[in-house]
Amino acid sequence: MLTTIIKNNSYQDSIVLMLLTNKINTVEGVNNVSIMMGTPANKDIFKTGGLYTPELEKASANDMAVVLDVKDESVVPNVMEEIDVFLEEQSKGMDNSDAQESVRTWDKAISLSKDAPVALISIPGTHAPLEIEKALDEGKHVFCFSDNVSIEDEKRLKLKAHEKGLLLMGPDCGTGIINGIPLAFTNVVRKGAIGIVGASGTGIQEVSTIIHKLGGGVTNAIGTGGRDLKEEIGGITLMDGIVTLENDPDTDVIVVISKPPAPAVREKVLALLRKITKPAVTIFLGEKPTYHEENLYHAYTLEETARIAVQLLNNEAVSVEEQAIELPEVAFSSDQKYIKGYYSGGTLANEAAMLIKEGLELTGSADKKEGFILKDAGYEIIDLGDDIYTQGKPHPMIDPDKRIEMIEQAADDSETAIILLDIVLGYGAHIDMATELAPAIKKAQDKAKETNKQLVFIGAIVGTDEDPQDIKKQKTILEEAGVIVADSNNQAVRMALKLVSISLDEVEKTIQTVEAPAFEEELIPSEQMMDMLRTKTFLNIGLRSFSDAIREMGGTSIQFDWRPAAGGNVTLQKALYFLKNYTNENN
C-alpha cells in the first residue's frame, strides 16, 4: 500500500535524503520507501521505482516528498517521527555554527565571503553552470563537485576562468586539498611539499594517502574534473594548475594524475612539464610507460607514483623497490580461479583491471556496461560508483548495500577464488564501512567452506591515520572478518594475481631524452592563483558536510544554503533574470 507525505518548503540536499531513505528502509513494516525533493526529474524516478502516486503532483522542488510502501498504515506515524528526529538531529549539528549567519542568496554570500577566493559548488548539476559563472564573475576560483554539466558549458566556463586568471576545478571534481584544507571527498593528509594536479578523485586519494604513509606530505591537490584532458577542453585546468604549483614556494615536487589524455593535449602537457623547473611525476592510468625523462618521471601504478614523488622529495634516487608480498596459505578447489573486484573508487577499479589484464594477458575490452571495467574470461572488475548504480542512490563510498549484494552473488559462483575490495576513508566517506561489509564477507566465506572451498578477500584501505574513521580499527574489523588487508590497491591486485600463480614484476626504467617541440608560453600564474594557495577561507555552496570538514581542519567556511531559485520554476527564473537585467532604453 502506497502512502504519500509531502513536507512543504522543507528543502534538503539529496545526499541527506538518501541517507534518510536508507534509515527509513530499516523501519519495521516498511517494504520500500523513496524520499526526494519534488522536482520534475525526481518525480520521474518515483515513476520508474514504482512509487509514483497522484499526490506527488502537488509537490514542488522545495517540498520534500516521501512515498512509503507499507504493510499497513499504522507504521506511518512512526516513520514520520523517525524522519523528524533525523532532520532535527541534522539541524542540531548546525548549532556549532550558531555564529554563522544563514546565507540563502548570492548577494549575502558575496558580502560575507570577500576573503574567500574559492567557491565550492555541490548542487544539482543542471543548476551548476549558472552558479559557476556567478562565482567566476565575482572573481572566485571554483571547485565544482557537481556533475552532469555539459562539456560545452565546461569548455566555455574553463576558458572564461582562464582568461580571468582563475581556476575552475571540475565539474565532477571529487577531491581537493588547498593549503592543507580538505575539499569534498578527501583524506586528512600531512602537510608537505608535494603538489598534485589530478583528473581523478580516488586517484588523488590513493596517491596522497600513500605519500602520507611513506612519510611525505601534500601542499595542494588541485582537481581538474575527469574531462579536462579531453580534446575539447585541452587540459586548461591541468596546465594552469601545474603553472600554479611551479610558482608555489612551498611545493617541491609535482604529481600529475589522469587517464590517458587526448594525443594533442598529452604533447602539450608533457611539453609544459619538461619546461618547469620542479621535478615531476606523471601517471596516465592505463598506459605502461617504459622510460623516465630528466626530472620528469612516468609511473604505471598509483603506488609507484606516490613512491617516486616521495623519493624525489627526499632527493633519493628514483628506483623500483622490491615489494615483498606475503602470501597467505590458500586451498582453492580446482574450479576456483577467477578474481572479482567490487570497487567504490573508479580509478582504483581501473588500476585493478589494468594490472589483471596485463597479468593474464587479456585483450578484451569491457564496454563499461553496468560499470564493468573488466569482464573477460570470468574475471570481473566493477566500478560501483558508475552512474548506473548511483542514479537516485548514494555512492558506494557511503552506502554498502550494492557491494553486499555483489559479494553475495559472487559467493554463489563456485568459480570465484578471490574478491578485491577498496575501503575509502576520509571526509565524505562512510564512517564505518568495515563494520557494514564484515557480516557479508564472513557469510560468503562460510558458504564457501560448506562446499570445501576457500573464498579469499583482499582489501585495500585508502586512508591515513589522521582520517576521521580510525584506520587501525577499520583494518582490525576487516582482518577479523577474514580480509587480507594490503598496503595499497596495487599490492592487493598483485597479491591476488600471485595467488592464482601470476607474477607481475616492476621493471627499472632508464632515463631517456625526448625530442619534442618546446612549450612556448610563459609560465606566469595570475595573482589570484597564488592567493588561492594561501587561503584558509572558502565559500561553500551546497553540501553542509563540506563546510564541516573545512572547519574541522582549521579553515573558515561561509555556508551558502543554496536552493534552486524560484523553487526551480523556469518561467519565474527567466522573469527574475529579465528584471535583474532590465534597463530602460528610453531614459
Next chain:
Amino acid sequence: MNYQTIDEANQAVISKIVAGSPFLLDVVPANTVIKEFNEGKVLLHAGPPITYDKMVDPIQGACIGAVLFEGWAENETDARKLLESGEVTLMPCHHVNAVGPMGGITSGNMAVLVVENRTDGNVAYCTMNEGIGAVLRFGAYSDEVVTRLHWMRNVLCPVLSKALKTKESGLNINVMIAKSIAMGDEFHQRNIAASLVFLKEMAPSIVALEIDQKEKEEVIKFLADTDQFFLNIMMAAAKAVMDGARMIQEGTVVTAMCRNGYEFGIRIAGMGDEWFTGPVNTPQGLYFSGFTEEDAAPDMGDSAITETFGVGGMAMIAAPAVTRFVGSGGFQDALNTSNEMKEICIDQNPNFTVPTWDFQGICLGIDAAKVVETGITPVINTGIANKKAGLGQIGAGTVHPPIDCFEKAVLAYAKKLGFNE
C-alpha cells in the same frame, strides 16, 4: 518607467520609506473623513476584496457587531439577514486609505485615528485598539463589545481628539517608534513600551482638558490597561508611509500585505493598486489554555502592514520577550528570523536601530523578486482568532504569506515591462 533599472526604482521607493514622517493628528468618526461611508450602508474589511459569503465566521461575526453598533438591525438574526441580502456594501480598508486589525471591520460611526505622512501629505486611518478578550476585531459581537465601541466613539474619541489638538503639530510617531524599539517592542506582538510612551505623551494634555473628571479617569485607565493600543497607531503610520512610497509606481518593493481570512493579498510598487493573492495559511503559535490549533481561524487582518514597513515579525530580534511565539522559542530563533528576513529585503532602515541586533536598522523594503528567488516569505506576527464567531482571541503566533502572491506579482511586473514567457 522613470528609472534606468529596477534597482534604481527600488532605491527610490525605499528612500521614500526612510523619509516617511507620520504624525498622529486626530481621532474622528470614520464617516467624517472617509466619504464612502456616506453612500448607503458601507462596511470596511481587512485584506483584498471579498464577499460576505466567503468571509470566515469570526469576520462575519465582526460584521454583525458593526451592524448592531450602527443600529442597522436590532439583533443578530436580523443583522445576518441584512448582511446576506447584499444591502451592505463591503470594501477593503486599503481602498479608502485605511487599515483594519484582524477582521478589520470598520463602520462609519466608529472612531478612527488620523495619521498624516508629512513627506507626501497623504493620510491614513485605523480604528483604535479595543483591548483584549471579547473584541470586535476577533469576531465577538456581544452587548459588551457594542457598548465598548459606543464608549470609544462617544468618550475616548473626543477626549483624545481634544488632547491631540493641544499639540502644535500632532504626535511625531517616528520618535515614539525609535524610543520603543529600544525598549523591546517589535510593534505587532508587543506594543507595551510604545503604548506607555503614548500614554506618557498624552496624559498631561488629557488631565489638563476642561472636561468631566470621570471621562478623564476612564480614558487614562483605558489607555493604561490597553497594552496593544499603539499597534493601531503603528498600523496607520505604516500605511501612511507605505502609501507615500507607493506613489513611485515602479520596482518590486512590496507596499502592502494583508489578509481577509480567505486570501492573502500583496501589492508591489510597480503594479500600483493591483492585488496579487493566494490562499491564506493558518498561524502557528501558542494558544490560551483550553484551545488548540483545531480552534484557530485562518490568517486575517491588515496588520501585516507593520511587517511591510519592517517591524513586527521582520523585527523579531527587537522583542526577545515574545520570541517564544516563533516556535521552539528563544533568542537565537529571533536572531535567525530577523537575519533571514534581511535576505529578502533591500536594505535596513537607519531610523530604527535595534539594540539586540547590534544596532542594525530594521528591515527595509521587502523585495518581491528576492522572495520569489529564495522562497523565503516574510514572517508575520499575528493574533489568532477562534474560528467560531463571537469567541474572540485564542492565541498568538506567526504566519507566512503564500508564495503564490509574490510569484504572480513578479511575473505580472516583468510582463508589464515587456517580458515574454
